[in-house]
């Protein structure tokens with residue numbers, strides 16, 4: 001008996017030791033989860049010390065519970081028990097929509113936004129008058145301006161646009177003339193997209209931007225005549241891949257090595273944007289939340305770079321892109337995706353090296369620091 005007991009005790013001690021070792025292994029990377037909220041936006045940042053920043057919360061009902069649960073899955077994977085800073089980029093239903101559902105699932109300590117809604121709609125205004133003040137009553141509520149810093153330990157987090165105003169002076173090391181300004185063509189937009197809270201985030205040598213749904217005309221104000229941001233490693237969001245944003249003055253001048261597009265099954269990934277991104281100097285890969293029918297096979301990336309499928313997969317995806325139907329009654333719904341959803345995860349190291357992983361198929365690629 002004795003040898004057996006010894007063996008049991010020893011193996012228990014060993015497994016306990018490895019568990020302890022696992023629990024105590026400090027996180028050294030900035031982890032970024034791009035969550036699938038069906039053509040909305042939600043991106044979770046977790047620093048090495050475990051501090052968290054969430055940008056946006058997915059869609060209004062009927063998508064709100066689904067999207068809040070998907071955000072919570074990323075939150076749990078990251079080992080986070082509270083959201084330290086929440087940024088709502090602007091008051092559109094695909095960005096603030098899951099907030100009340102999310103707030104009922106996890107404490108949120110700071111609520112950050114650009115201020116008042118500029119595009120009145122009954123659902124949004126009711127949320128802002130009744131629901132939102134109750135959510136931030138026991139937390140901090142901060143209205144940010146361009147140029148503000150958001151205090152996140154270990155990161156340099158700067159607001160580069162908010163409430164329609166852009167950064168007035170260049171970030172350190174930036175400010176060179178932007179050669180793409182000469183060919184700029186103005187774009188169209190609604191009222192709220194240009195109000196977006198836009199962020200520049202630096203972790204050691206790693207640099208990324210998330211600009212909410214900032215529009216072409218604001219991109220021009222921010223990036224012309226001088227590029228006030230400089231270059232980045234990773235471009236996040238891209239306004240779902242919609243052509244009211246994503247001018248060359250932004251995308252080509254930022255020179256991202258990697259872009260991750262928060263598109264939907266029939267939202268964004270539009271040909272004009274795909275051409276701009278695919279021709280962006282220095283771009284190594286575009287990753288997408290979804291295959292968008294607006295891209296077709298013609299413009300999309302290979303499936304290994306796409307995180308999500310649809311509930312009823314089509315036998316083959318159409319080659320030609322389609323034009324988005326004008327909104328209104330009688331429009332056929334886009335392909336639905338309410339089943340299992342997958343995130344794209346980025347793990348960035350201080351030296352600028354970062355790894356992108358597609359949670360659906362496990363495909364992973366490391367982008368080494370440029371020497």
Ligand SMILES: [Zn+2]
Nearest residue numbers: 040092094213
């Ligand atoms: Zn949007």
